[in-house]
Amino acid sequence: MTSIFYLHGGPGMSVAVERTRYPQAQEVHWWQQPPATSCAPHPYLDLLEAALVEFRRSVKERGAPMTVMASSFGAHLATHLAQHAPESVERVVLLAPTYNPEQSALRLARRALALHAGHADADKVTAALAAYDAAPGRARFWEVFGALQLLPDVPALYFGPQAGDAPRHFVEVLQQPGGFDGVSAVAISDDFAATFRTPGRSAFNGPVSVLFGRHDPMIDAEHDGPIWRAIFPQASLRMVDSGHFPLLETSLEACLA
The missing domain is CATH 3.40.50.1820 (Alpha/Beta hydrolase fold, catalytic domain)
Structure with a gap:
């Protein structure tokens, strides 16, 4: 066994x-x-x-x-x-x-943003990702992660169909x-x-x-x-x-x- x-x-x-x-x-x-x-x-x-x-x-x-x-x-x-x-x-x-x-989580954030581009809080994720891309770092990363939680059903994105x-x-x-x-x-x-x-x-x-x-x-x-x-x-x-x-x-x- x-x-x-x-x-x-x-x-x-x-x-x-x-x-x-x-x-x-x-x-x-x-x-x-x-x-x-x-x-x-x-x-x-x-x-x-x-x-x-x-x-x-x-x-x-x-x-x-x-x-x-x-x-x-x-x-x-x-x-x-x-x-x-x-x-x-x-x-x-x-x-x-x-x-x-870190890059894996950012890839998830971009996937979530693409799926929920019309959501009321999508602009917050867009802004956080842009700020990270302009000056990468842990503080900016956590800002992206925090904004990501504003989008719906993010945990479901981990899974396949x-x-x-x-x-x-x-x-x-x-x-x-x-x-x-x-x-x-x-x-x-x-x-x-x-x-x-x-x-x-x-x-x-x-x-x-x-x-x-x-x-x-x-x-x-x-x-x-x-x-x-x-x-x-x-x-x-x-x-x-x-x-x-x-x-x-x-x-x-x-x-x-």
């Missing part, structure tokens, strides 16, 4: 979305990423270390290597585990990995207490932007699968595919019929295929 260490998208999100989607998946360790510690100087680096500690604990408990499966931003945590504990990794599965989260009730379930879970930690999301994202360095070739030489969603509004697979291949040259890249969350729109078996 495949034993999976799962890294959810984050930062600031909850693994409850996946856990409630697959309540019978006993082979998966749905690790809930810890919140950013108040006043921590480097919350993203702290998150990397917490992931490595929990992964090593899980592998020791199982007594054998585990498959590392990661969604979206979680791919950066998976890359860290593969680099620092390659002997403990059986396989790496990256689901719609966002290499540059055949997602069924996945968008509704996603929103319902994230709206529950503890479903989303905005403070951690900002702190970890900003620290990632400040500290991230392009990784070299991974020390992990085992099997790697990278799945991109055909309807993903956040990722340009043609651009990002070669980036992940530079880290994992052995990676198998494939397109699936989903949006940004293949695991929520297809099945666990399909993502492992």
Whole structure:
């Protein structure tokens, strides 16, 4: 039986979305990423270390290597585990990995604006994007993100046309207490932007699968595919019929295929 260490998208999100989607998946360790510690100087680096500690604990408990499966931003945590504990990794599965989260979010904002150009608040998103383009930076980025929330049904844009009730379930879970930690999301994202360095070739030489969603509004697979291949040259890249969350729109078996 495949034993999976799962890294959810984050930062600031909850693994409850996946856990409630697959309540019978006993082979998966749905690790809930810890919140950013108040006043921590480097919350993203702290998150990397917490992931490595929990992964090593899980592998020791199982007594054998585990498959590392990661969604979206979680791919950066998976890359860290593969680099620092390659002997403990059986396989790496990256689901719609966002290499540059800032650019991915901006791509989502432009998609939302194109779909809702006639909305009363569309001009606010247009102005925020123009300000960012004129002088990129984290403050301007968060202004875009704030304006984006004024448009309707933005979370639904993450999903493909055949997602069924996945968008509704996603929103319902994230709206529950503890479903989303905005403070951690900002702190970890900003620290990632400040500290991230392009990784070299991974020390992990085992099997790697990278799945991109055909309807993903956040990722340009043609651009990002070669980036992940530079880290994992052995990676198998494939397109699936989903949006940004293949695991929520297809099945666990399909993502492992």
